[in-house]
Amino acid sequence: MxxxxxxxxxxxxxxxxxxxxxxxxxxxxxLPDKPPEPKDNPTTPVKVELGKLLYFDPRLSGDGSVSCATCHDPNQGWAKKRVMSPAYPENKHFRHSPTVLNVAFNTLMFWDGRVKTLEEQAEKPIASPFEMNMNYDLLEERLKAIPEYRKLFKKAFPNEREPITIKNIAKAIAAFERTIVCxxxxxxxxxxxxxxxxxxxxxxxxxxxxxxxxxxxxxxxxxxxxxxxxxxxxPKSRVEDQPLVAATRNFVLRQAGFRNPERIDRDLGRFFLTGNKKDKxxxxxxxxxxxxxxxxxxxxxxxxxxxxxxxxxxxxxxxxxxxxxxxxxxxxxxxxxxxxxxxxxALTCENVPYVEEPELPPYEGETKVKKGGR
Ligand code: HEC
Ligand code: HEC
Known part of the structure; x- marks a missing residue:
């Protein structure tokens, strides 16, 4: 031949x-130098600056204790060196936390690829009860109580009457992620x-x-x-049998409409989305x-x-x-x-982008942000 x-x-x-x-x-x-960006979310310096603050801000979570950086840590290759990802307090995660480094070049997000863009992705952990456990409307109101955010959103989204929206929060974070590339x-x-x-x-x-x-x-x-x-x-990880890891998996299954989640003792990936046997x-x-x-x-x-x-x-x-x-x-x-x-x-960058935790802007009438939330 x-x-x-x-x-x-x-x-x-x-x-x-x-x-x-x-x-x-x-x-x-x-890899090319720059990842693709969607037409309706051009990467601008002010948007990236805003996205950076939001990425590190634990006030995006219900109790003010979990930020994106908690689980995608610039000190740990923008991932987390743990079997299972961290989770919202009192919960355990059922999946390992992937890196966001160069994620801007991907066209599928999450281990099961359930969303396609960074913008769609960024909204998800905020609302997830076992990740950041926050309500979008409440988050918008909370950020409006921070003068510096009011200013930055206005600058980053100049044509909008009320720019502090969950969509724009996600857009700013996505713009920031598009700079975490090497x-x-x-x-x-x-x-x-x-x-x-x-x-x-x-x-x-x-x-x-x-x-x-x-x-x-x-x-x-x-x-x-x-x-x-x-x-x-x-193979299955032993950790998958831990009661609270199983609880999170069962929760995900119930949300997806499975009636007897306890019959499934491990993460079956796309099967949880499609219910299709071949996706197990x-x-x-x-x-x-x-x-x-x-x-x-x-x-x-x-x-x-x-x-x-x-x-x-x-x-x-x-x-x-x-x-x-x-x-x-x-x-x-x-x-x-x-x-x-x-x-x-040999696939490791020589200069892995590193971003230091920025100083976060305080609520109106306060002079600084209390560590780990309030
Ligand atoms: C049939 C497709 C396929 C082939 C062939 C394949 N992989 Fe993979 N690889 C995957 C998938 C899918 C995963 C994720 C699996 C999971 O998490 O359950 C993966 C995961 C990995 C991971 C873990 C990455 C991480 O961040 O956790 C490494 C490393 C890897 N593969 C290296 C290799 C190497 C080296 C080879 C060749 C010897 C190889 N793969 C061949 C599909 C493949
Ligand atoms: C409590 C931990 C946790 C928090 C907080 C968190 N993530 Fe994640 N993230 C994960 C885990 C775990 C996955 C994989 C989950 C899955 O596949 O179902 C993931 C997946 C992702 C992915 C997809 C990566 C890929 O390769 O598929 C991106 C991008 C991402 N997160 C960005 C963010 C952003 C932005 C925030 C903040 C708004 C955030 N994450 C908050 C744990 C977390």
Missing amino acids: VRKTFLLSGIAGLMISAGADGAKKPSIGP NDSPFDKYMRGDSNAMDELQIKGMKLFVGKAGCVQCHNGPNFTDNKFHVTGV GSFKTPTLRNVALTPPYMHNGVFKTLEEVVDFYDKGGGKVPNKDRRLKPLNLTDEEKEALVAFLE
Whole structure:
């Protein structure tokens, strides 16, 4: 069989092969400098400034104790190094907290991809009873009681009579998230032509990634995701049996219309949205950029290290009947496994954007914001 090859990356020369039919296989590549932005929410400096304050402001939560940064922490790769995400007080989360770094390049949000844009996404945790537990109308009124916010919303949304709305709160946060991006990883540099940016082991890992190990079948495109859903058979995490984790999962199931949630003892991903058997255990392919910064791994944080993740794929994924057919035992040698991990580490930016917690504006008549809410 004749195999054609394409030279995809200019000078750096990552060869990606095409099938005998000449059909181009999916590939990986460098990220552009700027993520796309929607026409109705252009990224402006004042909107980004406002979005930054809102991102860090725990007063967006019911009891003033939880902000976006609580669960997507700039000090922890913009994710959280815990098996399960933090949650609103007295609750436990049932999913691991993903990073918001470079999330602006994705077209599906959440592990189950239930929303598509950052604007839609940002509203959700605010209202979620186990995340920020806040009511939108009350939040709008609360922010109106903060003079600096009144000023900033007016500037960021100059054509609106009453700019403090949940939609604009979400727009400002989304604009801020579009600035939490980076594309200066060794891999990006290599792809742009600096052949010394990755070492030999990393290059070997990249070749395995697009070749023998078949990772590129799902982790492709500049953000290493096909923006699709797959059943990989990730094993259950012990934590999923904790009563309060189960309580949150049961709550989510009841909200989705399931009548006997207690019969389901683990997170089944898209199945919770569609009720479709083939979606049992189906999750979005996550980005792999900066993945070394954000252990543990998978929707339920079941793997502590990248080595464990690679071992999982080496075995051909988990043991579930509806597993994606792309996953097969790989028979990787120890050195090949090491190379794959080295390549995943080459996806870490040199300058990961860091934003210091800003000083938050106080309520009218007060001089400062009390730590951790009021
Ligand atoms: C209490 C913890 C918590 C808080 C607070 C929180 N999040 Fe999240 N966030 C999560 C978890 C957990 C997920 C994944 C949930 C899922 O897939 O169902 C997530 C998912 C996301 C995603 C999708 C990422 C992806 O790759 O799919 C974005 C973007 C995001 N959050 C941004 C925000 C913003 C903005 C705020 C503040 C308005 C916020 N989050 C508040 C825990 C939190
Ligand atoms: C069939 C599609 C598919 C293939 C092939 C695949 N993955 Fe994945 N990958 C996924 C999905 C889906 C998830 C999320 C699964 C979950 O959370 O339950 C994931 C998760 C991951 C994660 C965890 C990311 C995080 O932030 O938690 C890593 C790391 C990863 N894959 C690396 C690889 C490597 C390395 C290969 C090749 C050996 C590979 N993947 C092959 C679909 C795939």
